[in-house]
């Protein structure tokens with residue numbers, strides 16, 4: 001690999017992961033997750049959120065739309081929160097597990113700051129932590145950050161709700177905290193959904209390294225946009241029947257929030273080659289690396305992707321639902337009945353990333 005090629009590769013990889021699932025994918029993950037809450041032991045939470053699932057789904061799209069049109073500092077801080085390029089964390093001989101992947105920011109720092117050989121593909125080239133974290137991504141820590149914020153808010157709601165005399169002022173405080181709690185649930189959905197797409201877990205986020213450039217947007221947006229309106233319903237029925245979280249949990253035995261997220265990431269990453277193979281089998285007409293490869297029009301082949309996408313979206317929805325249920329239980333099950341779905345701000349402030357050294 002000559003220097004010019006390495007340079008091109010780095011520039012190309014640095015501009016990674018422009019989008020995740022298109023709006024339809026995020027919308028489906030969120031709404032299906034709401035309807036799965038009773039499967040995860042939280043029927044009251046499901047009842048409280050069903051009337052506001054449209055707002056939750058809107059919130060779940062904001063990190064890809066509104067937050068990407070903010071100032072350059074927000075855009076730069078937001079971008080690496082949507083993916084984790086597992087290869088850059090260094091794979092142990094025995095393979096990755098939910099316990100040997102970085103559990104803390106110190107572990108993560110150590111993993112990505114190891115010395116890189118000049119042409120080592122599975123090492124995040126870059127002179128400092130700032131550059132390397134941006135290349136590697138850290139969606140798993142973003143999910144946990146938002147979960148902790150939600151759990152703290154939930155605990156505050158529960159503390160207020162247990163007071164004896166609920167004044168008008170206290171009730172309006174509970175309502176305002178409930179709105180914020182629900183908004184965080186919507187934002188969490190975005191990142192768990194992203195990680196359900198195998199391309200968000202790998203350095204080869206766009207198929208460029210295997211000559212299948214352009215697969216990212218083709219699969220997650222153009223193909224998904226061809227699916228019929230019944231897609232979300234099909235995803236729901238698949239998830240109820242298959243119980244993907246139960247299977248993931250049995251395989252990986254996660255013991256913490258970050259391990260739950262890693263279990264989801266590892267399962268997703270395993271399907272990367274299957275997605276590349278699907279592309280080669282049904283879509284790819286002519287290979288290309290840095291430019292998008294030539295493919296068949298999505299409307300001609302979308303049915304071939306249906307089962308794969310349904311399982312990926314369904315798995316993300318089921319993981320999300322269990323994740324929400326876990327946060328809710330840890331918070332003491334706040335009563336969300338004071339939330340009003342018609343209080344509907346069109347956007348949400350960017351939540352600053354708080355876990356990186358020198359966080360913005």
Ligand SMILES: [Zn+2]
Pocket residue numbers: 019020021063064082190194
């Ligand atoms: Zn995203």
